[in-house]
Each structure stands twice: as C-alpha cells, then as structure tokens.
Amino acid sequence: MHPFQVDLQHGRQCPVSGHRPPHLSPPPPTILFNILSQKQHNNNNGSSSHNRNFSTSSEDSRQSWCHHRSQRHRLQQQQQLQQQLSNCHCEQQHLQTACRLKDPEVVCQAACTVLVKTICFTTSLPAFCQLPQRDQLALLHNAWVPLFILGLAQEHTEFEVTETRPSPPSSANSILKRILLSNDDGTERGQGGTGGGLERETSIPTLAKVHRLKASIQRLRSLDLSPKEYAYIKGALLFNPDVPGLQVPEFIEGLQQEAHRVLQEVVVTLHPQDQGRLTRILLTASFLQTIPQSLISELFFRPVVGQADLFQLMTDILLSPGAVPRDSVAAANESKWAKQHCQR
Structure with missing residues (x-):
C-alpha cells in the first residue's frame, strides 16, 4: 500500500505533487452554506444601502434645516415689517389726535x-x-x-x-340728529347746503x-x-x-x-x-x-x-x-x- 494511500482516502492531497483525486474534490455547497452566504451577502448589501440611506438622510436633513432657517428668516422679516407698519399706523393715529x-x-x-x-x-x-x-x-x-x-x-x-x-356720539343719536336737522334735499339745516357740519369736523386742530x-x-x-x-x-x-x-x-x-x-x-x-x-x-x-x-x-x-x-x-x-x-x-x-x- 502506498504510504499516502490512507491519507488520500481521507481526502488529503499529495504533499509532493499536490494532486487531489477527482473523487475527493470539495463537496458541493450545502444548504447551510447557501444560507450563510446569502446572509453575508445581505449584510453587505444592507451596509451599502445603509450608507447610501445615511448619506441621503444627511442631505435631506441639511436641506430641511436650510429650508427651516430660510422660512424662519422670512417669518422674522414679516414680523418686523408688520411691527413697522403697526408703529407707522400708531404714529399716524397719534398725529391725527385732536388737540387744544x-x-x-x-x-x-x-x-x-x-x-x-x-x-x-x-x-x-x-x-x-x-x-x-x-x-x-x-x-x-x-x-x-x-x-x-x-x-x-x-x-x-x-x-x-x-x-x-372727545367721546364720540352714539350712532343712534347721530342718525336721529341727521334726520331731524336735514332739509328735503339732504343738506343740514342752517348750513345753506355748504356742508358746514363736515367743515367743522375737518377743522378740528x-x-x-x-x-x-x-x-x-x-x-x-x-x-x-x-x-x-x-x-x-x-x-x-x-x-x-x-x-x-x-x-x-x-x-x-x-x-x-x-x-x-x-x-x-x-x-x-x-x-x-x-x-x-x-x-x-x-x-x-x-x-x-x-x-x-x-x-x-x-x-x-x-x-x-x-x-x-x-x-x-x-x-x-x-x-x-x-x-x-x-x-x-x-x-x-x-x-x-x-x-x-x-x-x-
């Protein structure tokens, strides 16, 4: 018997020639091997997908933050403009205040x-x-x-x-006064149709x-x-x-x-x-x-x-x-x- 016959039968290759008998070739992949290989492949794909998702998520987050910042800046500008308009309106109302x-x-x-x-x-x-x-x-x-x-x-x-x-007159009294003091043509009595009542209102200092x-x-x-x-x-x-x-x-x-x-x-x-x-x-x-x-x-x-x-x-x-x-x-x-x- 060849000294290496037992070893060859046990699936070992010749240490001199490196020959492996055909009937002793590696067995085909088993079901467990397929499962493990598929899992490893999924893990690799998942890692790449996670990296891509992380990059996409980072970009979306940055864009969202920029959009939020821009929107907040526009909101602040609108508030400042409204405040200025409010101040201007208040100033105009103040200047139109009657005085003596x-x-x-x-x-x-x-x-x-x-x-x-x-x-x-x-x-x-x-x-x-x-x-x-x-x-x-x-x-x-x-x-x-x-x-x-x-x-x-x-x-x-x-x-x-x-x-x-001055306290403004009530609307009822104002309407009643216009009815009682108006002429047939709609002008106020005693004013000769010149709008004297309106002139007195506009002449207030x-x-x-x-x-x-x-x-x-x-x-x-x-x-x-x-x-x-x-x-x-x-x-x-x-x-x-x-x-x-x-x-x-x-x-x-x-x-x-x-x-x-x-x-x-x-x-x-x-x-x-x-x-x-x-x-x-x-x-x-x-x-x-x-x-x-x-x-x-x-x-x-x-x-x-x-x-x-x-x-x-x-x-x-x-x-x-x-x-x-x-x-x-x-x-x-x-x-x-x-x-x-x-x-x-």
Whole structure:
C-alpha cells in the first residue's frame, strides 16, 4: 500500500505533487452554506444601502434645516415689517389726535394782540387804504393767516398743545340728529347746503396740523428776520393780484412787485454775503399760505369768540373808524418803511 494511500482516502492531497483525486474534490455547497452566504451577502448589501440611506438622510436633513432657517428668516422679516407698519399706523393715529392749547387764557390773549397788530399794519398802509373796500376785504381775507403767523414769529409767541379725546356720539343719536336737522334735499339745516357740519369736523386742530404750524414758525425764526424784512414780506403777501374778484388787480400787482423789489434791496443791504437768503425767505413765505384758516381760528380764537365768525369780527374792526389804534407804536415801527414805498 502506498504510504499516502490512507491519507488520500481521507481526502488529503499529495504533499509532493499536490494532486487531489477527482473523487475527493470539495463537496458541493450545502444548504447551510447557501444560507450563510446569502446572509453575508445581505449584510453587505444592507451596509451599502445603509450608507447610501445615511448619506441621503444627511442631505435631506441639511436641506430641511436650510429650508427651516430660510422660512424662519422670512417669518422674522414679516414680523418686523408688520411691527413697522403697526408703529407707522400708531404714529399716524397719534398725529391725527385732536388737540387744544394747554394754557388757552394766556395764549389766546397773546394771539388776539397779534391779530390786532396785524389789522393795524394793513390799515397803516396808505396804498391799502386807497383801495376799494371790496378789494381791502378780499386781500385781508386771503392774507390774514400768513400775516398772523408772521406776527407770532415776530412777537416770539410760545404755545403748547395737549391731546383731547372727545367721546364720540352714539350712532343712534347721530342718525336721529341727521334726520331731524336735514332739509328735503339732504343738506343740514342752517348750513345753506355748504356742508358746514363736515367743515367743522375737518377743522378740528390735530397734532399733525399744529406740528406744521410750529415748523413754519421755527423756520421764520431761524431766518432771524429784521423788522424791515418782516414789513416787506407782509406787504408782498398782502398785495396778491391773484385773489379772485379784485376790482383793481393791476394796481395791486404793482404794489406786490414794489414790495418784492424793496425786500430784495433790504436783504442785499443787510446780508450782502448771503446770496440765497432771498430765496429762502420767499419759500418760507409761500409755505405760510398752506396753513389752513380753520386751524388758526379753531386753535387760537374759538375759545374767545365761540361760534361767532372770526373774519366778520375782523371786518367790523377794519371798517369801524377809530377801532384800530393806527398810531400804535408797534404798528408804526413795523410799517414805516412800507409807507414810504407804497406812496411812490
């Protein structure tokens, strides 16, 4: 027997030739081997799939976080915008709040003094007194508000306001009042169809209107105008040929041109280095004409005259002989330069 026969029969190969008999080849894979191999294959596939799923999950998570961050940023921007709009709305509501004078007794007395001096200034001008009475009233009605504001600035009249919150009438009372006080054509009785009730509502002083008024006064004070400059500014505003219904508009236009010419001479003489001063003065004067008459009437004179017509009172003072102290020192100092040039 070959020494390696037993070993070959036991399935061992020859250590010299390395030959393995055909009948001793490795047996085919068993069922257990297939199961174990399939499990290993599944584990490998599962690991690769897990890695791919983990990468996909990480990418999705990153995208989701970026989307959430972007959405949160947009939400914050929307909240900030809403807050700004809310603040702006609150500010607008605050500016539309009705107001009144803090110290009406003192301020109204000072305002009446300024108004009397304003009328005194106009009646101290010979050229104004030579105009037809109808033109005098038309010019005064058109210019008394800017003249009055100029007087407030020149006299350094200070005033402060405080908020008022009137209780609104009930809807039932408001409807009943409209029914009882309305005419057949729908207009309110006693108003002549001019909408007087609506005008009274819109003429209520508000913080925004008072702010514009105080801003115009501050602009005048910042110019540091001399008495001569004040006088000729008033003359240029008073003699306005564009007022409707004038009988002698050409003559009034000549007076306005003369006031502008002399104002320019005064500005150049007093401020030769300030070439833009005349422009600033004229712009400020034009801004005064945007202040509504109703604001001045309601704020400064309604506590004094009540429901009386303020301009009618001014007309009575203007037309009453001796009612205005024409020899007033303040008016004379203010208008003596205007007199000289209006007589030309």
